[in-house]
Every structure is written in C-alpha cells, then in structure tokens.
Amino acid sequence: MLASRVARAGLRASTRVGMRTYASSAAQDVRPPVALYGVDGTYANALYTASAKTSNLENVAKALTQLGTVFKKDPKLTSILNAPTLSAADKQQIVAELQRVAGGAAADKDSILKNFLNTLAENNRLGLLESIVEKFGTLMSAHRGEIELNITSAQELDNKTIQRIERAVAKSEISQGKKLKVVTKVNPDIIGGLVVEIGDRTIDLSVSSKISKLNRALTEAV
Structure with missing residues (x-):
C-alpha cells in the first residue's frame, strides 16, 4: 500500500x-x-x-x-x-x-x-x-460538460445497480440533458438505501433518513 x-x-x-x-x-x-x-x-x-x-x-x-x-x-x-x-x-x-x-x-x-x-x-x-x-x-x-451524479450507499453497489440508477437519472429532468459522471461512495452510517445527489438536488432514500423522520414524528406526538 x-x-x-x-x-x-x-x-x-x-x-x-x-x-x-x-x-x-x-x-x-x-x-x-x-x-x-x-x-x-x-x-x-x-x-x-x-x-x-x-x-x-x-x-x-x-x-x-x-x-x-x-x-x-x-x-x-x-x-x-x-x-x-x-x-x-x-x-x-x-x-x-x-x-x-x-x-x-x-x-x-x-x-x-x-x-x-x-x-x-x-x-x-x-x-x-x-x-x-x-x-x-x-x-x-x-470542462467536459458533465454533471456529477453522486450515489451514496451503506455497502458497495454492483455495476448493474449503478447502471440502472444512472439510466433512470439520465432520463429525468434533473440530469439537465448533460453527460453524467457517476461517483459512488460508501457510508455505513446511512444503514441502508441510497442517497442520490446531482447538482443542487438531493434524493435521500436512506434508512437513516427514514428513522430520523420517524423519531421526529414520535417526538412530536408525545
């Protein structure tokens, strides 16, 4: 190393x-x-x-x-x-x-x-x-006219899953019609699910986010 x-x-x-x-x-x-x-x-x-x-x-x-x-x-x-x-x-x-x-x-x-x-x-x-x-x-x-697509997961994603996410984002309006540069990150703290970031947009589908929302809802209900 x-x-x-x-x-x-x-x-x-x-x-x-x-x-x-x-x-x-x-x-x-x-x-x-x-x-x-x-x-x-x-x-x-x-x-x-x-x-x-x-x-x-x-x-x-x-x-x-x-x-x-x-x-x-x-x-x-x-x-x-x-x-x-x-x-x-x-x-x-x-x-x-x-x-x-x-x-x-x-x-x-x-x-x-x-x-x-x-x-x-x-x-x-x-x-x-x-x-x-x-x-x-x-x-x-x-310089290349690309836009970064950051995909954060709790564990390494396989290429098939990454390509499926890339295709879905490329077809959406948030890609702005630009070529995507895929950057993958691993963060065990999100527990599961995904956090997808592109430009100034963040799509948080992580388990940790759902738990946080549940905790807030329970706190407000007490």
Whole structure:
C-alpha cells in the first residue's frame, strides 16, 4: 500500500514554510470553468490553469484520477501526508512515489504534476492532495460538460445497480440533458438505501433518513 511506503520515508521534525501560490506560474488568460473556494480550491484552480496553458489538461486529469483511486484504497494516506514531522528528504521520496503511482513521466510530459507536487511539499500542503484531486475532478467535469451524479450507499453497489440508477437519472429532468459522471461512495452510517445527489438536488432514500423522520414524528406526538 502507498501509505506504508510513504510512512517508511520517515517521520522526522520539519519547519512549516509559508504558502507560495502555484498560480503565479499559471497563465492569466486561462480560467477554470467553475469557481472553487478554500485553499484546496485555490490549488486545484492553479493546477487546472497551468495544465490548460501547456495543453496538458487530459494527461494531468488522468494522473490525478490514478491518485484518487489510491486514496480510496489507502485511507491512512492522507493522515500520513498531514504529518508535521516530515523532513525535506521525506517529502522528496513521497513526491517521487506519488508521481510513480500517477503514471510517471508519460502522464506528465511537461512536469506540471511534478512541479505541483513539489510545491505542495514545500508549502506543507501535501495533506490537502486528496481534496485537491476531488476538486480538480469537479473542474474537469465542468470542462467536459458533465454533471456529477453522486450515489451514496451503506455497502458497495454492483455495476448493474449503478447502471440502472444512472439510466433512470439520465432520463429525468434533473440530469439537465448533460453527460453524467457517476461517483459512488460508501457510508455505513446511512444503514441502508441510497442517497442520490446531482447538482443542487438531493434524493435521500436512506434508512437513516427514514428513522430520523420517524423519531421526529414520535417526538412530536408525545
């Protein structure tokens, strides 16, 4: 697992450095398709702009998709990247490992991702990488004219069920006629059922929601 390899890079003391914006090296005439906020949003915007400037957008998006898969498989990774005791040498090893799993030089012909990861490391922001990957995905969806369809379930859904939900939403008005980008999430807290989110619409069919409504009704009846 990547988290194990990152952990072996060592956890030694280091000093936090001030944030250097990556956006300064990005083109000013290329704007992200949607507005994102927060520090992670700022970094995602900057990476998008730099990638678009060098016509490297799809390659970087593919590399970040690879990293996103690793974060899903390795839940300890973000906490390791957040460790305040990482030394400069540790960070160099981590960046090299992240590059490797993202696809290496073939997916980063202009060193956009490498430079970006190095900037995160220097600014002690590697812990934001998972969130940045998610927000970059939002930018790419907007760039491609897609709309995210988030499906949350208590357990992993099989492909047949996911495709059935996707077809149903695609035929409805809430899809806005756009291509759907399906994102599945597992949250045991919902107990059962589904929570479907698309755009600003949420369809909560979870067992936990039904229990909550029942509890409110019982409370009001007493």
